[in-house]
Amino acid sequence: xxxxxxxxxxxxxxxxxxxxxxxxxxxxxxxxxxxxxxxxxxxxxxxxxxxxxxxxxxxxxxxxxxxxxxxxxxxxxxxxxxxxxxxxxxxxxxxxxxxxxxxxxxxxxxxxxxxxxxxxxxxxxxxxxxxxxxxxxxxxxxxxxxxxxxxxxxxxxxxxxxxxxxxxxxxxxxxxxxxxxxxxxxxxxxxxxxxxxxxxxxxxxxxxxxxxxxxxxxxxxxxxxxxxxxxxxxxxxxxxxxxxxxxxxxxxxxxxxxxxxxxxxxxxxxxxxxxxxxxxxxxxxxxxxxxxxxxxxxxxxxxxxxxxxxxxxxxxxxxxxxxxxxxxxxxxxxxxxxxxxxxx
Numbered sequence: 197x198x199x200x201x202x203x204x205x206x207x208x209x210x211x212x213x214x215x216x217x218x219x220x221x222x223x224x225x226x227x228x229x230x231x232x233x234x235x236x237x238x239x240x241x242x243x244x245x246x247x248x249x250x251x252x253x254x255x256x257x258x259x260x261x262x263x264x265x266x267x268x269x270x271x272x273x274x275x276x277x278x279x280x281x282x283x284x285x286x287x288x289x290x291x292x293x294x295x296x297x298x299x300x301x302x303x304x305x306x307x308x309x310x311x312x313x314x315x316x317x318x319x320x321x322x323x324x325x326x327x328x329x330x331x332x333x334x335x336x337x338x339x340x341x342x343x344x345x346x347x348x349x350x351x352x353x354x355x356x357x358x359x360x361x362x363x364x365x366x367x368x369x370x371x372x373x374x375x376x377x378x379x380x381x382x383x384x385x386x387x388x389x390x391x392x393x394x395x396x397x398x399x400x401x402x403x404x405x406x407x408x409x410x411x412x413x414x415x416x417x418x419x420x421x422x423x424x425x426x427x428x429x430x431x432x433x434x435x436x437x438x439x440x441x442x443x444x445x446x447x448x449x450x451x452x453x454x455x456x457x458x459x460x461x462x463x464x465x466x467x468x469x470x471x472x473x474x475x476x477x478x479x480x481x482x483x484x485x486x487x488x489x490x491x492x493x494x495x496x497x498x499x500x501x502x503x504x505x506x507x508x509x510x511x512x513x514x515x516x517x518x519x520x521x522x523x524x525x526x527x528x529x530x531x532x533x534x535x536x537x538x539x540x
Contacts (some may be wrong), residue, residue: 213381234283236272237528239470242277242285245438247492248306248365248418251477253536256280258479259341260490261291261307261318265504268303268324273442282488282508283531289372290320291343292336299323299330299351306365306418306475309341310395317395317499318345319378319421321364322352331355332363333380335396348396354380354389358410365475368395369421369452376496377452379410379430386411386419386432388453399453401453407524412447413458421452424485427517430456431524433474438501440465444491446519463491463522471503473524478511483537488521 240246246262253259260277264270272294278283292307294300300322308319316338323331332355336345354363361381368391369377374389378398387407389398402460410430418433428449435441443464447456465471476491489511492504508528512520 209282216398225300235531236532237283237508239507239528240528241279241282241508241528242287243489243506244275244508245502246275246506248501249477249478249490249506250307250309250367251488252309253479253534254311254341255536256534258282258534259309260285260506261309262492262506263305263307263504265502267502271303271305272300274307274318274320275305277506279340279367280389280534281531282529282534283312289340292320292345294495295323295346296323296336297334297347299333304413308454310368310370312395313329315339316341316345317348317368317496318343319353319366319368321366325355325363327357333366333378354398358407359387359411360387361387361409361411365417365419367420367425367477371423371452377421379421380421380538381411381415384411385409386415386417398417398420408453410454410456411452412445414445418444420477422478424513424533426518428452429461429519430454431476431535434461435474437474438472440471442472444474444476448517459518461488461521462519463524464495466524467496469526470507473507479534480535485513486532487513488529493524 236283248263250261257278257280259474273290274292276288276291277285288435303324304322308323318336320334325331332352334352335348337348338345364382366378366380375389379388381387388410392399414434415432416434420431422429431446434443444460445461447458463473470493473493476489479488490508
């Protein structure tokens with residue numbers, strides 16, 4: 197009888213295991229199908245603590261290069277994410293690490309990505325540099341958007357403080373005439389420089405100047421430039437990146453060099469959704485005037501300054517060309533097709 201009871205219990209255990217295995221398989225299939233049919237991105241758009249997202253469309257895929265959000269001494273690599281519909285995202289780990297940048301000892305952040313010819317150029321900030329220290333804005337190059345990227349210069353492209361602007365938070369903008377401008381700066385000051393044709397140096401403007409200060413009112417960091425209907429939309433972050441008052445404001449100009457007169461805020465905290473929304477980028481959708489803003493924010497109730505996640509929402513304009521205040525959401529954006537624009 198004892199032997200029979202042992203056999204019976206063993207048989208029950210085996211049947212339970214088989215049942216649980218089948219249930220896991222069914223749940224996995226159902227989950228995969230639900231993910232395949234997912235129509236909204238949700239926010240955040242991918243898992244993990246990531247900030248300062250730089251987004252761009254290459255071909256028909258959107259690529260996001262964010263900062264790995266951690267204490268400075270742990271920010272020693274970049275991951276990238278790509279999507280063909282803004283809903284399903286693929287992670288590309290370690291596209292650039294400090295192993296490939298001999299002068300970067302800490303705090304690699306705020307990447308900026310673009311393609312020229314057959315090469316991809318990844319600009320980044322490193323070392324939280326102060327005057328007299330090694331660090332600043334670097335540039336790495338790869339033949340593929342997913343890397344791996346290698347340091348192109350062996351030293352920073354810009355390492356010294358000019359016009360009071362710490363050399364960080366660079367954004368590279370290509371105008372319709374093929375000229376490349378790099379906007380950068382922390383500590384409440386923003387400069388713009390012209391890049392050389394190989395994107396590995398800075399060139400003088402027509403008046404002989406190399407660094408032009410273009411700081412708008414309330415500017416703190418995180419500059420971004422886009423062009424729409426012949427107008428230059430310059431955007432930046434205000435407030436403290438670890439504080440609830442972090443936000444994005446903008447200006448409009450007829451010239452890539454400004455002047456940039458502040459118009460107002462377009463992205464900020466919503467006490468019912470999230471806080472500290474800022475340091476963004478913008479990509480164009482397939483429609484004639486379809487735009488998306490990609491930014492970071494902090495979930496409600498979280499106090500760790502590094503708890504930042506990457507989100508996406510619609511960016512819209514009114515009939516006069518002004519940017520409507522962005523409504524930050526939990527839902528994110530609808531699944532959509534993408535098409536590379538001429539100025540990305």
